[in-house]
Amino acid sequence: MAAKTIGLDQGDKAEARVFLAGLCVFLALMLGFPTLANLWYSFSDVSFQNLASTDFVGLRHYADAVANPRMWTALGFSVRFALLTTAIEVGIGLVLVFVLHPLLTKRPWLTGILMLPMMVSPALMGVMYRLILNEFTGLVPGYLELVGISMNFLGRANVYATLVAIEVLQWTPFAFLILLTARQGVAYELEEAAAVDGATGLRLFLHVILPIMLPAIAIVAFIRFIDGFRVFDHIFVLTGGGPGTQTTSISIHIYKLFFVQNRLGEAVALSVMLLVAALALLYFGLKLVVRRTAR
């Protein structure tokens, strides 16, 4: 019955196809062509010298990518970095939503100010922190020194924590925004009914609001995980992936394979494998969210 209500008749379907055709052509050109080209390159002996005339080499680049120990180190870094930053961003985002929700209901314009960090390009953010955290010229070490604290934020002992903190500072507003929208979507009547039944404070949050927000939490965690996993800009600007390979993410590893080591095939093959992994994760993630929402 519900399907009938939202279904389209033949005329509407034809119209929908016409309207969608432009988007499909655009996507085919802008995404489809590069994807197919990359797919071919991952199976060919591509280099900067022969981009237009490559030969098929089978699965060689895929085998090289998997056999490269540096790939596993970079993958490990990316997974750890993504898990940690996602957990912190979603956690802080949730806390902020519950603390600031009443205030932002009355003064919604404040949300714009809280969004500012994510408006800055990550590479620029890296450059900014390169200046701000510098031991000699940086504001933060300068002020800390005034109160007798000497700290090297980018020193070998603190570099990982600093990179995580920068990522969290920049992207917590994104998690906050999505979660705030989900919180605002919780019907007031529902909260009122729960309150009448005696659920207030933490119980109201745990048993009423949080379950309703779970799909939004899952989506924001998924998006932040993917973003954290492919982190590149600010790490590259701040540490270049070092010291050693201590902060080399999978994106930095691919970049170096491609541009510095001229191992284009291996870099593209690795990108294809990661794309497939991301699509699989997306498929199962969405399936989970849709199933929960349908319930």
Add this chain to the structure above:
Amino acid sequence: MKRSGILAACAAIVGGVLTATSAFADITILAWPGGPAETALRKVVDSYNDTVGKEAGSKANLLYFSRDNFFDKMLSDSAAGSKEFDVMLTATYNIGKYAPFMTPIDELATDAVKTTFPKAALDSQSYEGHLYGIPTDLSLHFLYYRKDLIDQLLSDDAWKAKYREISEENLGTAMDPKAPADWTWDDYIATALFFTKSINPDSPVRYGTVLQLKNLLFNIMVWQGTVQSYGGDWRDADGNITVNSDAYRKGLEIYKKLVDLEATPGDSNSYEYAEANGAFGTGQVAFMVQWSAAYAELIDPKQYPAVEGKFDITHEPAGPEGPKTHFHSLGLGLSKNSDKQDEAKKFLAYLASEPAITMYAREGGQPPLNEDLIKQVSAGRPDILAQGEQAAKYGMVMNGGTSAQALDIYTVMAENFTGYWNDALDIDTAIGNVETAMKKAFGKE
């Protein structure tokens, strides 16, 4: 009559167009952005456009990418067959990589050009026997040191006694301070420790030196003067990989000691050229090994008032083989993708001429010129004199340093050696990884 008039007009227009297309076209030069090099090249290009270019009907225009990942962008454009630029940047360490996208310019190496530039300079822009670029800027490393501090160290008895005490405690020998031009690497370490506040609380500066330890290939070039001074090289005469050697171990250990004893800032692992200049320029570092290009920046009192008139330069410290320095040149060459080969060659020929390249030097550039020309242009530029002298006496290019694999090797070294300096790897693993990568790159597996 009217009809023949129209036909005549059409013929004139067509003729005009044909004449215009047969004349020289304008060209675009992709060059290194910012600093004295950009200022100097703009002057030379203006001069070309007013003289030779004007006569030929060709105007040269400049195009600048940002410095960040400059070579990656140029590589992508070249590989894609871009015609956006006709003249492109060249560098000693990546000529082999870019050679497939460039046209050799051997015919521009005339007798006059060979007189203007030393042979080593032209060689540094050559690959497999062909000239690919006109050298415009020489890059090597100086030891920048605070004259005021070193003068006091050499004359103050209390400081000398403390110096002996610190060197004995940390290096096992009571050493006497020396003038920087006489330093060995042990003197470098001992003096760095003496001027480090955490070791000598009476030091007037916070750190003895500043090392550039970011995982960046250019930082390996700064460091490898240590290895060269101990007789180290990438390969021997037969092409065998020689990084697993005492010279490499010694070079790595010099930096490791300075890091472990905190004689360099704690966040040096994120430092490159700009950060090192910043640290030295605040007046909180006693000396550093840095690119020669930094001289023009550090003498600017507006940028670095704390060291105004207080520093001097000399060569890098010596090992058993004497002082050594990595050196390379930047230059301008001809893009193979360009449709304007003749026009581009005309500009490059002008650039290689004595009047143009000496103008480039006078305007702040650092071209490698022969001795007489250097003397002509060196008024107020002690760095350019020192450069010429040091390149000739101490300059060294690693065996394989201009090959197509050079950048890859520097990258692997940066990854592994910065890992060692920061305790992520032990010395044997770091050297072993580099050796394996080099054997693979040079087909010596």
